[in-house]
Amino acid sequence: MKRLINLVVNGESHEVAVSPEQTLLEVLREELGLTGTKKGCNQGECGACTVLVDGKPVSSCLVLAVSVNGKSVSTIEGLSQDGRLHPLQEAFVKYGAIQCGFCTPGMLLAAKYLLENRPKPSEQEIKEAINGNICRCTGYVKIVEAISAVAQGAAL
Amino acid sequence: MRLRDCKEVLEMSEFNIIGKRVPQKDAVEKSTGAAQYVTDLKLPGMLYGKILRSPYPHASILCIDTTRAKRLPGVKSVITFSDTPQIKFGPLVDDWYILAKDKVRFIGEEVAAVAAVDEDTAREAIELIRVEYEELPAVFTPGEAIQPGAPIINPEYPNNVVSHFKVERGDVEQAFREADLVIGDEFYANQVYQAYMESMACIAQSDGRGHLTLWLPSQVPSKTRMSYAKALGIQPRDIRVIRPHVGGGFGAKMEYDADLICALLATNTGRPVKIVNTRMEDFEAGNPRVPMSFDLRLAFKKDGTLLAKDLKALAGNGGRTVYGPAIMSTACYRIDSLYRIPNLRADGRLVYTNTVPTACFRGFGNAQATFALESLLDMAAHELGIEPAELRIKNSFNNGDTSPHGWFISTSGLADTIEQATQAAGWNDKKRNKTTRRGIGLACTNHVSGNRGFYRPFDGSSAILRVGESGQAVLIQGEAEIGQGQNTVYAMLAAEAAGLRYEDVTVAQVDTLIGPFGLGSFASRGTVLGGQAVIAAGKDAKRKLLAEASSMFNIPVEKLDIREGVVCRLPEQTKMATVAEVASHYMFRQGGCPLTGEGVYVPDTVVPDPVTKIGNISPVYCFATHIAEVEVDTETGQVKVLNYFASHDVGKILNPVGLEGQVEGGVVQGLGWALMEDMVTVNGKVQNPTFLDYRIPGVRDIGKIHVSFVETNDPKGPYGAKGIGEPALNPVTAAVANAIYDAVGVRIKSLPITPEKILAALEHTCML
Known part of the structure; x- marks a missing residue:
């Protein structure tokens, strides 16, 4: 039995009919066509599906869509504004923090949450913030560099 | 030989773009979520496929009942062996069927498949299929599988040995008799999983007239068509492969059976079908690394000169053959281009086991062998009383050497990488002033940039550079x-090469309907072979642009040049026109046909002779030295990698940011293998098929990584460059093992080096 819920995704309101077992990840990808949020393991272990719900990072594969009714969801598609990349996106591009790119959306949202709540994080704090996000390509070096650069206000 | 860091290269560069720190071409679309992977694609009317996999490691299939599955509303097709073309095939050995015929050989083998309107329905239908099995005696390790009387997995190979590789040079017995030091030991490189972030996926569509389109995250989009055509009983021309963005591969994403199942379901239903592995399926039935055990002996003179190497290898193939034979033979002899060893013998066997089929993973057998050789060299250095770095420099290959197997090493930066890495690490100081429980270890590697033996029909690459009327170019x-x-x-x-602006060049996604036959991503070949073809295409486009400009302005070609998208007159460098103006002039004069540069690169590589094994498989050879600095907690056995230094002979730095990224990624993947990763398999069943139980390195598991480069400017590389992908991982496990020995005096010879193994070894040492 499907239920109507209201999701505010990247500032835009959507009315979606969802079944009780559907996850937020499935609704974003399959119902709303927002495929920037990736399915890496579907078990909450890799971080590729990280989105922000009411500003906080969650693994969207572990969140039931019905539980997000009325809440605000930020996905990677909403990170750039008016065609301008977010400073984190610019830094990820410039510093070579993106290889295959499959972990990138989740990584960027985890970093966004960090900087919004801790504008000047230490390297340790950066590492803690993205510890739940696995990357198999980069060895993390350039991801940490990119986040540090934004935190330190480096010209990009 | 020149040693430069990236900054110096930039200052010295005679190039416009080569050597600059250039972000990835597609990084922006990946950063916004716009980049589409196969898993993201959805075609109108698309169905979803699921595969019923064997729960038994070895069993006869008595009967399969699909009646209930077929009756489930929403199910559009259910297939078993009898619905397939029933043709034996395989990338190297014809021991595959698309779906199991009368028996299964590993847990996860494909038995039946379903296409349905959504994934839930497909999953439900899979559960409704009844299969009656009769379990057969099974065998799980190569050691057991070669014992007389062991259960036979493939009747065509009565002793379970899939392939046997032997090579001998010089007089090994005599060298061992005359040596001052003979040292030998056993080593084990375990089975690990590539853990790319996008699991295996496929979308297939049939036009109803026998033509298939496959969207694949493939490393070998053109080559897969050859084995897939055979499996389906059609021609390669009937298969079009489109490769969207790929979420990592590391060797795994070559031929994969689910692609063919997807193709059959699409043909049966007349609708597009998508199959995406769950992460658990990917762990249990992916293409993990070939596990290998080695019995390795080395002979030395007392001054450290290497006299002989004698290697026995035993490798696990799993239940059917992917690339195991080539990987096992690589482990037997690729490493012989690292050090000058006149007397060589290798005897390797690849053995069927009732476990998941094994395949390519960054390093392709050489990574496994490097763990054994570089560990044993360290042990030898100790015995000989020779500094480990010195011992390696003493035996290293030099420019212009030919290995005993015929491999021509046009340039070798090995000794320079040893020097650069030891300087960066403060090696001598740290060796002299040892701190308790801290240690430092070094390991070297060599690798290829291309593998002439991998695909027999040809070697090389080609490219087309099309310059449009606005000066925009598509490669x-x-x-x-x-x-x-x-x-x-x-x-x-x-x-x-063409004199264009970098931002004007777009690289088209691979589509085999349109593009050349590219062999693909393996053997660290892309930069060298593909790169040479791209340069040739660029030069051809430039030649045509200059000819056009020459006739436009009535100036001899020799008096014209193109730089950064501008055609100028020499020697005064006066701007004559933009590339756009010249290219549009060409196009409109040619009935709308764009100016096109064609580039072909056929290297002078030599296929190894099947009997003598003499050949020369790569146009250039790569070298590297890694140094790990670790701290070992003797209470818990935990190893912390404090610093890691990697120096690579890359021939020529093309894109520093890309090179660093490859090395950093390779090092961390290697650290995972060295210290954490293991596919724990009990009775053929993977016990830890999730990222929670199979831990790969997270950001907090790594120390500081220092990367540096040596430029040997190889005359056969594109602008002098060599490959980087695999050498970045090869030496990591040995560097870590050697550092742990330096730290606490225990030698761990089997991977991964877990705290349990270290504690057990420490306990053993204390008792002595």
Whole structure:
């Protein structure tokens, strides 16, 4: 039995009919066509599906869509504004923090949450913030560099 | 030989774009979520496929009942062996069927498949299929599988040995008799999983007239068509492969049975079908690394001169053959181009086991052998009383040497990488002033940039550079970007060679209907083979642009040049026109046909002779030295990698940011293998098929990584460059093992080096 819920995704309101077992990840990808949020393991272990719900990072594969009714969801598609990349996106591009790119959306949202709540994080704090996000390509070096650069206000 | 860091290269560069820190071509679309992977694609009317996999490691299939599954509403097709073309095939050995015929050989083998309107229905239908099995005696390790009387997995190979590789040079027995030091030991490189972030996926569509389109995250988009055509009983021309963005591969994403199942379901239903592995399926039935045990002996003179190497290898193939034979033979002899050893013997066997089939993973057998050789060299250095770095320099290959197997090493930066890494690490100081429980270890590696033996019909690459009326250029080629930054380097090389602006060059996604036959991403070949073809295409485009400009302005070609998208007159460098003006002039004069540069690169590599094994498989050879600095907690056995230094002979730095990324990624993947990763398999069943139980390195598991480069400017490399993908991982496990020995005096000879193994060894040492 499907239920109507209201999701505010990247500032835009959507009315979606969802079944009780559907996850937020499935609704974003399959119902709303927002495929920037990736399915890496579907078990909450890799971080590729990280989105922000009411500003906080969650693994969207572990969140039931019905539980997000009325809440605000930020996905990677909403990170750039008016065609301008977010400073984190610019830094990820410039510093070579993106290889295959499959972990990138989740990584960027985890970093966004960090900087919004801790504008000047230490390297340790950066590492803690993205510890739940696995990357198999980069060895993390350039991801940490990119986040540090934004935190330190480096010209990009 | 020149040693430069990236900054110096930039200052000295005679190039416009080569050597600059260039972000990946597709990084922006990946950063916004716009980049589409196979898993993201949805076609109108698309169905979803699921595979019923064997729960038994070895069993006869008595009967399969699909009646209930077929009756489930929403199910559009259910297939078993009898619905397939029933043709034996395989990338190297014809021991595959698309669906199991009368028996299964590993847990996860494909038995039946379903296409349905959604994934839930497909999953439910799979559960409704009844299969009656009769379990057969099974065998799980290569050691057991070669015992007389062991259960036979493939009747065509009565002793379970899939392939046997033997090679001998010089007089090994005599060298061992005359040696001052003979040292030998056993080593084990375990089975690990590539853990790319996008699991295996496929979308297939049939036009109802026998033509298939496959969307694949493939490393070998053109080559897969050859084995897939055979399996389906059609011609390669009937298969079109489109490769969208790929979420990592590391060797795994080559031929994969689910692609063929998807193709059959699409043909049966007349609708597009998508199959995506769950992460658990990917762990249990992916293409993990070939596990290998080694019995290795080395002979030395007392001054450290290497006299002989004698290697026995036993490798696990799993239940059917992917690339195991080539990987096992690589482990037997690729490493013989690292040090000058006149007397060599290798005897390797690859053995069927009732476990998941094993395949390519960054390093392709050489990574396994490097763990054994570089560990044993360290042990030998100790015995000989020779400094480990010195011992390696003493035996290293030099420019212009030919290995005993015929491999011509045009340039070798091995000794320079040893020097650069030891300097960066403060090696001598740290060796002299040892701190308790801290240690430092070094390991070297060699690798290829291409593998002439991998695909017999040809070696080389080709590219087409099409310059349109606005000066925009599209590079069309068949090699496979899988996240490593290859397209970025290709765009740089094309721009440099043609005289275009980098931002004007776009690299087309691979589509086998349009592009050349590219062999793809394996053997660290993309930069060198594909790169040479791209340069050739760029030069051809430039030649045509200059000819056009010459006739436009009535100036001899020799008096014209193109740089950064501008045609100028020499020697005064006066601007004559933009490339756009010249290219549009060409196009409109030619009935709308764009100016097109064609580039072909056929290297002078030599296929190894099947009997003598003499050959020369790569145009250039790569070298590297890694140093790990670790701290070992003797209470818990935990190892912390404090610092890691990697120096690579890359021939020529093309894109520093891409190179660093490859090395950093390779090092961390290697650290995972060295210290954490293991596919724990009990009775053929993977016990830890999730990221929670199979831990790969997270950001907090790594220390500081220092990367540096040696430029040997190899005359056969594109602008002098060599490959980087695999050498970045090869030496990591041995560097870590050697550092742990230096720290606490225990030698761990089997991977991964877990705290349990260290504690057990420490306890043993204390008792002595």
